[in-house]
Amino acid sequence: MTKLGSFSASVLVLLVWRMGEVAEACSCSPAHPQQAYCNADVVLRAKVIGQKQVVTGNDNYGNPIKRIQYDIKQIKMYKGPKEEIDVIFTGDSSAVCGVNLESSGQKEYLITGKLESDGTTHVTLCDFIEPWQSLSITQKKGLESRYDMGCQCRIVRCPSVPCEVNHPMECLWTDWIVESTVYGPQAQNYACIQRSDSSCAWYRGAVPPKKDFMDIEDP
Structure with a gap:
């Protein structure tokens, strides 16, 4: 390997190392907007x-x-x-x-x-x-009251299949699997809301959810 090639390789190794150091210094799991609000x-x-x-x-x-x-x-x-x-x-x-x-x-x-x-x-x-x-209409409405209604629920991110919820108060967040982005349709258009039986489900709508509502409900 030439001196120039050796120097370039060294710079590349140093750059990768520094990038890894920065990533290690600041790393966090993505959160659904509702989770971010509640936390x-x-x-x-x-x-x-x-x-x-x-x-x-x-x-x-x-x-x-x-x-x-x-x-x-x-x-x-x-x-x-x-x-x-x-x-x-x-x-x-x-x-x-x-x-x-x-x-x-x-x-x-x-x-x-x-x-x-x-x-x-x-x-x-x-x-x-x-x-x-950049926020969707549903996200803006969620900030007004809807996200707060779901703070007792837990949103579980699905990083790879298979994945499932383990409790009635959990909603499965599948944007990464389905859309290859954590800020897909569920993040933009849905809130995980607690129902009258204390279980939680995804809700989509322009008005506050009824006491009893179906999963993925539209008004």
Whole structure:
């Protein structure tokens, strides 16, 4: 192998290693939008109007902990504290699950995140954060009340066949198997809702579900 070929191979190995290191540093399982809503402390619609890097303390070795502070204009709070949130924080790089948001104030986002012990809101790549215009009508309606109606249910992702639910309160999420994407029809158009007999089933509709409803119901 020539010196150039050896150098290129070394660079490729280093690149693959670094990519693996980043992936290992920030990895999370995909979540159905309803799961993201139910698991979040904060769910809101907002515009990002500014950003800056800040130091929020030091780690155990005395190194500064850097974060990106996003200044936001809250449009609507779906879940969270009564007081308005005007700032959210994230890691300063994708390697630590930092989220990159457009801060021109032109784009609206749906943002889910966690409340920290000091009352600040923190978001990561593992949270469900999407441009508002990319959400389906059903997802937007789900934020109003439908997702909350299903927080007692469990959505089980099917990563490979065979797969099945093991409890009446589970809904099987098959987008990955059927559509080769985790954000297929079930993520865009369905909510897992608890029925009158306490079992859970997928529901699709433009009005709140009746006390008793059929699986995959349309109004």
